Amino acid sequence: MKKINNTGARVFKKSSLTVALSGAILAGFSFQGLAAENDEIEKIERVQVTGSRIRSAEAMSSAPIQVVSGEAIDASGSLNIQDLLLENPAFGSPAISRTNSNFNTASAGVATVDLRNLGSNRTLVLVNGRRYVSGVPGSSAVDLNSIPSQFIERVEIMTGGASSVYGSDAVAGVVNFVLKDDFEGLEFEGQYGESSEGDDESRQFSFTSGLTSDDGKGHAMFHLGYSDQGAVFSRDRERSAVDQFSGIYFEDDPVANPGSIFDAQSPFLSSFPPQGRFSAGDDTFTYDANNNLQDSFSTNGGDGVGANGFNRSGVRTIAIPTERYLFASNGSYELNDKHSFFFEGTYASSTTNSELEPFPFASDDIYANGRVPIEFDVNGELLRNAFVPDDIYNAATDTDGDGARDIFFAKRLSDVGNRGARAERDTFRLALGFQGEITDNWFYDTYYVYGKTKESQVSGGLVNVQSFRQGLEAVIDSQDLDGDGITNEAICIDATARGFNCSPVDIYGFNSLSQGAIDFVSAPSTLSTSVEQEIIGGNISGDLFELPAGMVGIAAGFEYREEFSRSEFDALQQAGLNAGNAIPATEGSFDVTEYYVEANIPVLDSVTMNAAVRLSDYSTVGNTESWNVGVDWEVIDSLRLRATRARSTRAPNIDELFSPPSQTFPSGLNDPCLGITNSGGGAAGDACRADVGVANNIASNGEFTLNQSDLQGISGFNRGNQDLKEEVGDSVTVGLVFTPEELISGLDITLDYFDIEITDAIVSTPRQFILDQCYGGGDTSFCDFITRRSGPSGNNSAGSLEFIDSGVSNSGGLGTEGVDLTLTYATDIGPGAFRTRLAYTYLMDGYSIPLPGADKDEFAGEIGASEHKANWNFGYKLNDFDFNWSLTYIGAADFDDQFLSGFGIAPGGIGIGSVTYHDVQASYHINDSMELYAGANNLFDKEPPRILSGVSGSSTGTETDAGTYDPIGQSFYIGFRSKF
Known part of the structure; x- marks a missing residue:
């Protein structure tokens, strides 16, 4: 093998790397310099690969690296690079x-992206090797x-720990977007x-352009992009x-019939109808x-x-409409033969619109005892509500002992409008350097x-609870309380509220609220967020000394x-007074100094x-250390x-450090007390019967019974923890790269084993784990996180779950293998060139440890x-x-074993089959500067697996796991590219 004299390179930018099989970078680059006639000196360009900051003549890596090329991005027709990844x-x-984010209160x-199912916070995303x-x-x-897809040269994906080179968050690996x-020239694309x-x-x-200065020292590129993706609604599938x-x-017996998980209760409408539901007496x-x-x-x-409930799926959204404007630019200027200046700039503006059903509002959202008074003592005279129908008034009784009749109501606030949020996000990034x-x-x-990323969000469909109460407490003004001389009009009793234009609220029937009432009670929620990042860094690399x-x-x-x-919501949202989640403001910062x-x-x-070794000093957790050792053997x-x-x-x-208690509404939970009777049930039965509300429920029904509102009415609060420390991930990768050029030219194979184990993992204790530990699991301290209703509350049963709280701690463990x-x-086949690429992953193990x-809670082989x-x-x-x-290809999967265990079904006892999606694209070059292309995604319109609401893994409104499977179906596109 010829020895190359490494005299140094004068070319500093990366060139395109020859990449073998999904990402092992196999070939180095060399450039022969012109020298004296008898001088055999070759000047080689030194390049950098993801996972290392050493410039090397050979683009090799001891860690597995997969590469998605720009050509693959073009061939996918993807508007967002996430879809391709x-x-x-x-x-x-x-x-x-x-x-899968229509129901998110923020970031919809x-x-x-999430490498290895270890969480997006453990996947470090870089652009040109920088955060x-x-x-x-x-x-x-x-x-x-x-990140503009059309401006990406390639994406380099390195799995396994990389914190020693890049710092925190690279526990699962790194995704590096190389722009x-x-x-040079101009490029237009439309689709x-x-x-x-x-x-x-x-x-x-x-539109992309690139130009070089007349003296050849400067080069700059500019990219402008626009994309718009429309909505898909649940009602249209x-x-x-x-x-x-x-x-x-x-x-009755899910063990005997585990297939009942597919037996949908349909329709399973909401008991909060837009016309209202009213309980008066019996x-x-x-x-x-x-x-x-x-x-x-x-x-x-x-x-x-007949069915009187409300079909929420008639309003819900499967795919959120997203509009984006993108600007990106980069360039460099040679100050002299050895030094240059470079810059990168990105600005992205996106708008999303989420939409879901109108708010379900009820008496217990307003009154602590869950009862709405329909009679009021006004100056010693008992006056009835201005709008209550005679039949309801006559049936009503005094249930709370205050001497006035009262009722319970539940009403879908369709008059106020659908819930949803319009979010405008702007991301700005600038990198400068030498x-x-x-x-x-x-x-x-x-x-x-x-x-910097900032977001401005406005949410609709919510109401001010206090205003709604003031509007409900309305009577016919027979005493001329407002002094206008009119005694047959409906007015609000509260004089202060009248001063703020209180308009009486009529809750009886369809479209019952007047425009004045809607204006008075409506309380649009606002969210303002800001994320800022500032980095100063420097690197040197070179040859230290020579070994044999x-x-x-x-x-x-x-x-x-x-x-x-x-992140700060408006005051009503923070206090939970607009009938939505109570979400306080979260603010925090930290700094870190690192050497490697x-x-x-x-x-x-x-x-x-x-x-490699990296030492870091955080203002929050103190000193941390990361390292790696690798070997490459030809x-x-x-x-x-x-x-x-x-x-x-x-x-x-x-968020993990500074988040105050913020409200959430979890789903997919199994109450261990369901079906418990007056005796039996072991430790779980004893623990359940010890709760007063559960005992009352059993006394009334013979066994602990939940209704539809109970299943949909669980809430809880998530909390941060400023005492957290860092989590540690240990990873091992072993692999081979096989390029049998002499046997089969053009064939490259890589085979890599990976094992990642995370200790002291930062986790929110799973709510199902909290329930199982409290009721028969042996650790009753978890019962402190659970609140049950002591008696019937509105439409909910005695003993039903009201709150399950959870907080973050370094109590978890995660692993994948x-x-x-x-x-x-x-190769060439016939008159043309054939190419193929296969990427396959066998997940041998994957687990989380709550405490x-x-x-271990095994997740390998489960949905997702x-x-x-x-x-x-x-x-x-x-x-x-x-x-x-x-x-x-997405292989067969089981439902979550923790979810199934609540029904006595063994892990792996029930699941879904495999799914294969087919995407095609054909393109034609009309001439050297013009290309037409067309394609189809999900060509055979493969339906996603049926994962019903109420089952762990279902994305609300889609009846499947919309993050894993395609909930939209077959689609087609056509486009053009023009280069000059």
């Missing part, structure tokens, strides 16, 4: 996407909506698409058009479709009574990065980073070792073996974390035609 089996279901429509500002307040999760930097159902309309336009609920809650009233009062009510119909050559083979770069096998490469550097986040050193050591001609020309052992750390984010296989092959000493996942692409290019076919 999720096809890669290394990624788990995202915490937030356009199709944001696009995040990117978060798009989710209080966290490190980056909103991929702010284009060497384009339009829609689903086969006629919705999910999408359009995007982009057959599986989700009507409210339904898992039949497992109503099956009678229940509602209104029929003609707005006539009737003395019977049936939510879902039966026994000769880079160059200190001496031969010694390079440096320094940089300053500033990023080659030069020892080294890199060292520092980084100082400040993070700030603030990395070495690349050629032990033998065929064996190279690398090692066994023969066609076979390389590689291994890495790493320790990574993740410091707690601002598996194997990645990737294969690429390219030290607790049993199938054991087998793969993506297989085929392409064929013939002259000016290019065709691509992509298959994404």
